[in-house]
Structures are given as structure tokens and as C-alpha cells.
Amino acid sequence: MSNDTVRLTQSVKGAGCAAKIAPGILDKALCGLDLPVDPNLLVGLERADDAAVYRVSDDLALVQTVDFFPPMVDDPFSFGQIAAANALSDIYAMGGVPKTAMNIVAFPASTMDISILRTIIEGGLSKMREAGVVLVGGHTVEDSELKYGLSVTGYIHPDRILTKRSLQCSDRLILTKPLGTGIVATAIKAGLADQALTNRVTQAMATLNRDAALIMNDFSVHACTDITGFGFLGHLAEMVVDSGFGVRISASEVPMFPEALEWAAMGLIPAGAYNNRSFRGAFVYFATSVPQRVQDLLFDPQTSGGLLIAVAAGEAERLVAALIAGGIDCAAIVGEVIAKPIDRIVVE
Amino acid sequence: MMKELDCRGMNCPAPVLHVRDTLAKEVSIDIAVLVDNEAARQNVSRFLEHQSYQVQTEPQEGGFRVVGTRGEGAYVPPAASPTQEVIRPGTGKKIMVLVTSGHMGHGDDALGDMLMFNFIKTLKEMGSDLWCVAFVNSGVSFTSKGSEAVPLLQELVENGVQILACGACLAYFHILDKMQVGEVTNMLDIVTGMKRADSVITV
Numbered sequence: 344m345s346n347d348t349v350r351l352t353q354s355v356k357g358a359g360c361a362a363k364i365a366p367g368i369l370d371k372a373l374c375g376l377d378l379p380v381d382p383n384l385l386v387g388l389e390r391a392d393d394a395a396v397y398r399v400s401d402d403l404a405l406v407q408t409v410d411f412f413p414p415m416v417d418d419p420f421s422f423g424q425i426a427a428a429n430a431l432s433d434i435y436a437m438g439g440v441p442k443t444a445m446n447i448v449a450f451p452a453s454t455m456d457i458s459i460l461r462t463i464i465e466g467g468l469s470k471m472r473e474a475g476v477v478l479v480g481g482h483t484v485e486d487s488e489l490k491y492g493l494s495v496t497g498y499i500h501p502d503r504i505l506t507k508r509s510l511q512c513s514d515r516l517i518l519t520k521p522l523g524t525g526i527v528a529t530a531i532k533a534g535l536a537d538q539a540l541t542n543r544v545t546q547a548m549a550t551l552n553r554d555a556a557l558i559m560n561d562f563s564v565h566a567c568t569d570i571t572g573f574g575f576l577g578h579l580a581e582m583v584v585d586s587g588f589g590v591r592i593s594a595s596e597v598p599m600f601p602e603a604l605e606w607a608a609m610g611l612i613p614a615g616a617y618n619n620r621s622f623r624g625a626f627v628y629f630a631t632s633v634p635q636r637v638q639d640l641l642f643d644p645q646t647s648g649g650l651l652i653a654v655a656a657g658e659a660e661r662l663v664a665a666l667i668a669g670g671i672d673c674a675a676i677v678g679e680v681i682a683k684p685i686d687r688i689v690v691e
Numbered sequence: 692m693m694k695e696l697d698c699r700g701m702n703c704p705a706p707v708l709h710v711r712d713t714l715a716k717e718v719s720i721d722i723a724v725l726v727d728n729e730a731a732r733q734n735v736s737r738f739l740e741h742q743s744y745q746v747q748t749e750p751q752e753g754g755f756r757v758v759g760t761r762g763e764g765a766y767v768p769p770a771a772s773p774t775q776e777v778i779r780p781g782t783g784k785k786i787m788v789l790v791t792s793g794h795m796g797h798g799d800d801a802l803g804d805m806l807m808f809n810f811i812k813t814l815k816e817m818g819s820d821l822w823c824v825a826f827v828n829s830g831v832s833f834t835s836k837g838s839e840a841v842p843l844l845q846e847l848v849e850n851g852v853q854i855l856a857c858g859a860c861l862a863y864f865h866i867l868d869k870m871q872v873g874e875v876t877n878m879l880d881i882v883t884g885m886k887r888a889d890s891v892i893t894v
Contacts, residue, residue: 356702533704610707610738614730625867628858628877635737684859689877 349459351414351422352532354451355488365618385501386437391581392506393433393568396499404501408433410571411447411492415528415646416545419459423466423491424549429571429647430493431474435556436569436650437506439499441474446481449490463491474551505567507582514565514680515659516590519555519671520547520649522575522640523603529611530602540602548647555650558669562662563655570648573619576641576688578651580623584686592641592678592690594633599640607636607643615644628684630691641690653680694720698735699727699754706731707738714742721761727754745849785822787888788814789881790830795894807833810894811840815847822888823853825881826873831860836869844872855880 378388385404386396394408410430414422427444434441446467450460460483471478476495527544530536536544552569559567568578575597583590606612619642629638654662659676666674681689696713698706706726713722722744724735732755736746744759794803795810811833814821824847826834833840834856844854854873861867861875885891 529704533708608737608741610734610736610741611704612730612734612737614703614728617730617733621868625862629875630880631853631855631874631876684877689879 349419349455350417351419351459351489352417352528354455355413365615365622367618367622385504386506390506390508392508393436394439394497396437396439396501396504398501402500404499404504406434406437406439406497406499406504407495409447409492409494411449411490412646413488413490415524415548416531416541418545419462420466420469421545421549423463423468424470425466425545425647426463426491427467427470427474427493428549428551430495431470431476432552432569432571432647432650434495434497435552436567437499438503438556438560438567439497441476441495441497443479444471444476444493444495445479446483447490447492447494448481448483449486449488450483451487451489452485455489467491467493470549470551474553505564507566507568507578508586509566510582510586510588510590510653510680511565511655512588512680512682513656514653515656515676516579516592516678516680517652517654517659517663517666517674518570518575518598518649518677519552519652519666519674520550520570520645521598521600521673522570522643522645522648523600523607524548524646524648525574525613525616525643526603526606526611526640527600528646529613530606533611535606535611536602540600544600550647552650554669555652555666555671555674558665558671559650559652559654559662561665562658564652564662565655566653568651570645570651572615572644572646573623574616574642574644575648575651576627576690577619577623579688580626582651582653583688584626586680587685589681589684589686590678590688591681592688594637594641594690596675597641597677598673598675599637603640603643604636607639612639613644616642619644626686627688627690630689633690638690649674692720693758694722696722696724698731699725701726701731703730703734707734710735710738722759724757724759725751725754726757732757784820784889785887786817786820787823787825787884787891788821789885789891789893790824790826790833791828791893793829793832807894808840812843815843815850819851821847821852823855823884824873825855825857825876825884827857827860827881829860829864831856831864831870832866834870834873835861835866836871841871848872853884855884857881 383398386392394406396404396406398404431441570578663674698709726732735757739746739759747758749756794800795806855876856873858875
């Protein structure tokens with residue numbers, strides 16, 4: 344099998360972050376586990392944040408994350424880039440700076456040419472280089488389905504950690520990448536997406552969240568997360584639940600790939616979107632004016648999605664302007680933190 | 692003629708593509724699709740609705756049977772006649788009905804249950820004046836799995852009536868996941884709806 348003709352997406356069942364295990368099921372595995380306690384563990388498993396933070400000294404903490412998944416695009420180099428950008432994103436979402444990474448690989452060596460793996464890792468390396476990250480090792484296992492990702496370690500100042508759970512009333516919410524990659528990946532798998540769109544979506548997924556993270560550092564950002572497998576509303580729900588506030592989202596302001604809307608109406612929706620909806624749907628009230636296909640996109644599992652940033656209301660317009668000036672074209676204010684309904688998301 | 696397709700054991704997006712390819716070859720047929728998971732059920736339903744089919748789902752051993760019908764005169768595809776609307780007798784008013792309880796009136800609740808069900812069944816006689824039916828408090832049970840009103844409300848939806856169910860009420864009775872017809876709504880929508888309606892009938 345040659346490197347040029349193989350279609351990676353045909354070799355696997357799930358695609359990208361859409362392959363993430365359903366959140367409700369994961370909760371059953373993790374809930375009530377006896378976790379070791381350590382005063383230096385500033386952000387751990389029980390908080391379910393983007394990455395873990397461990398304090399080394401008063402002015403230095405390690406921030407760690409791991410992410411890997413099956414391919415959502417056919418091109419091996421692009422897959423490597425996207426998987427790396429996706430793994431690095433968790434560090435940026437915490438406000439950290441990634442430093443070292445290790446490859447995680449599951450590869451069907453008996454059925455797939457090993458040169459494909461080389462190309463995937465080259466793609467990953469190109470993103471690590473761009474991020475100023477050193478590849479220090481890795482681990483590869485034989486598996487019937489291809490998977491690739493990174494374990495990443497970075498630095499962060501213990502006083503400047505950006506978690507998901509520190510919304511303040513009247514904060515504005517800003518999203519930095521368009522939604523719809525899960526649905527587009529399904530369309531790619533179905534052979535319905537043309538090359539131009541595939542390139543556009545691939546580029547969005549392969550874009551590091553580094554620039555957005557650097558830009559937001561100059562503003563009064565209160566909370567941040569990155570949008571991946573649980574979808575926009577799933578990750579937003581993690582910010583909102585137990586926050587004591589509610590959130591109002593203006594569906595028409597949320598950046599989306601227009602083609603994904605059409606495919607959503609056609610029923611090319613990954614199972615992950617339905618899982619996300621059944622897990623978090625109870626926290627979301629949709630106005631009747633929000634079409635079904637838009638609701639589907641808001642729950643669509645994203646691969647290497649954008650940052651969702653909660654910033655002080657007075658600085659929101661300036662932050663969006665700075666993001667756009669920094670090349671993050673689709674950055675937009677998509678909603679605001681409101682007093683009521685508490686712990687709920689209203690989509691209008 | 693009803694075409695049967697077995698899409699069990701297929702992963703997303705294969706069932707939708709299978710249905711699409713079948714319809715591309717044989718136009719204007721009714722179709723029944725067997726699927727074995729919830730995502731496939733919803734995706735196939737969305738696809739068929741998008742293709743102007745009327746869709747009904749029946750649970751079946753190990754999954755669902757999604758039936759798409761294109762009965763003569765049952766539905767006018769919007770693409771074929773963009774300006775044409777289904778004409779129903781009416782005076783052009785917008786009536787909103789607010790159902791606040793599982794039963795109608797006070798006295799005997801068993802009688803009240805029967806009356807309310809009968810009321811919902813008869814609502815369609817309002818014709819095209821009936822614009823919206825909103826369910827609050829224990830009234831939301833009519834939109835949920837197990838209620839005999841579900842197919843009646845489904846029929847209203849097909850005739851362009853908005854069916855709304857209060858999200859907080861569904862959550863309160865722990866039946867949010869069991870809602871089968873209409874859309875989840877909030878008090879703001881209900882109040883806005885009352886303002887837009889020409890008249891509001893509360894039962």
C-alpha cells in the first residue's frame with residue numbers, strides 16, 4: 344500500500360475527538376475513585392480541567408496533558424499536525440507554555456506501510472517545532488486501528504492558572520475557531536467533502552491555539568477552556584455547572600463552517616454529538632428560533648477546536664480586535680455570563 | 692411500495708449514505724430503515740426529513756425501524772413549490788394554548804385526565820388558527836414517552852403547529868430525556884409567545 348493512495352479515515356471506526364468515550368460513561372469509571380492527595384497538586388483529576396497542574400516551587404508549576412485519537416483526515420502529515428495541535432491546546436487553555444512532548448502511537452504495522460507512520464510523526468514534529476516544544480520520547484504499540492497523539496509537559500506560574508471554573512457575572516465569552524469539524528470529518532469519511540473545504544478545515548484544526556493564548560494574556564481573562572470532544576456546549580457546560588451563574592449564547596454569533604450546517608441537516612452527525620447532547624442537554628435551554636442543525640453543531644465534537652475565553656465585559660471588544668489583528672479571523676463574542684438561570688445555558 | 696433497508700451493524704455515516712444511494716436509484720419510494728443505534732436512528736430521520744419525507748420511528752428488537760413515507764398529497768416538498776403553503780381552514784388568527792396540568796378542571800382527577808386527553812385530541816379542529824401549544828407544570832407529561840398524546844401532538848407538528856414543553860418542568864419531573872415531541876422551551880419563550888399570539892387559551 345503506498346503512502347499516496349491510503350485513506351486513513353477509512354481504516355478506523357471513529358474520527359478524531361468524535362472517538363472520545365461518551366462523557367456519561369467516563370464519569371461512571373472515574374466517579375468515587377480513591378485519589379492520592381498532595382498539597383502541590385493544584386489542578387487534578389477531580390476538577391476535570393484541561394490539564395493537570397503540579398507546583399514545583401512558589402513560582403513554577405508543571406502543567407501536563409495527554410491526548411490521542413484516530414485519524415479524522417486522510418492525509419498522514421495533516422493528521423500528525425492536527426493531533427499535535429490538539430494535544431498542545433490543553434496547555435495553552437490553562438495559560439501555560441508547552442516545553443516537552445512524547446509521542447503516543449497505536450499502529451497497524453501488519454496492514455499499513457510504516458512510511459505512513461513516519462509522515463504522521465513528521466507532521467506532529469512540524470507543530471512541535473512551531474510551538475517551541477522538544478520531542479523527548481514516545482511509545483508505540485501494534486493495534487488494529489491507527490491512533491496518534493502526544494503527552495505534553497509545560498510550565499506555568501502557580502498564581503496564573505486559567506481554569507474553567509472561575510466565570511464572573513457579565514463576562515463575555517469569546518470563541519476563536521469555527522465549529523463543525525466533527526460533522527465535516529464525517530463528511531470527509533463519506534467522501535462528500537471537496538478538497539478546498541478539506542484543506543480549510545484541516546488548516547483550522549492544525550492551527551495552534553498558541554497565538555490566541557498569547558494575545559489573551561494581556562487581558563482580564565477570568566476562565567478559559569478549549570473546545571474538543573464534548574463539543575461547544577459540553578465544554579461550556581463544564582464552565583457553567585456549579586459556577587453560580589448562567590450563560591446566554593447568541594447562536595447566530597457562533598462561528599461555524601457553513602457546509603457543516605448543510606450536512607447536519609442531512610444527518611451526517613457523529614454519534615459523539617448525540618452523546619454530548621444526552622449528557623449535557625438538560626443544562627441547555629434552546630429558544631425555538633434556534634434551528635435543529637445549529638443545535639447539532641453546538642454539540643458537535645470538535646477536533647483541535649478553538650479556545651473559549653471568558654473575559655471582563657469592558658475588554659471583550661478590544662480582545663476580539665486584538666485576536667483578529669493577530670490572524671485569528673473568526674474570533675467573535677458569542678455570549679455572556681448572566682445572573683440567572685443559575686448553572687444553565689440559554690441559547691438564543 | 693415500501694423498500695426495506697437493513698443498516699444494522701453499520702457505523703456512522705454509513706446508514707445515511709446507504710439510504711441516500713438507495714433513494715438516488717429509486718425515486719419516490721417509501722422506505723423503512725433498520726438501525727441498531729440511537730445516532731443512526733436520528734441521522735437517518737434527519738436525512739429523510741431533509742428529503743421531505745414524513746418520518747416515524749418504531750422501536751424494534753435490537754434497535755429501531757425508521758419509516759419514511761412520501762404518501763400522495765401527504766406532504767408538498769418545499770423545494771418543488773417554495774411559495775405554496777398547506778392551506779387549512781381558519782381565520783388567520785394566531786391562537787396559543789397553554790396546558791398547565793395533566794388533567795382538566797378540578798373535581799375528579801381521573802375524569803380530568805380523560806378530559807384533557809380528549810381536549811388535546813380535539814385541538815386540531817381549531818385548524819390553521821392553532822399556532823402554538825405550550826405545556827407547563829405536569830402538562831409536560833403529554834410530550835413524553837408513554838403518553839398517548841405523543842402521536843396526536845406529532846400530527847399537530849406536521850401541520851405546522853409549534854409544540855413547546857417547559858424545560859424546567861421536564862427537568863423537575865425527571866423526564867427531560869423522555870420528551871418525544873416538540874421543543875424544549877423556557878419562560879421567556881412562553882411569555883414572548885403570549886405577546887405574539889392573538890389570543891391565549893389557558894387550560
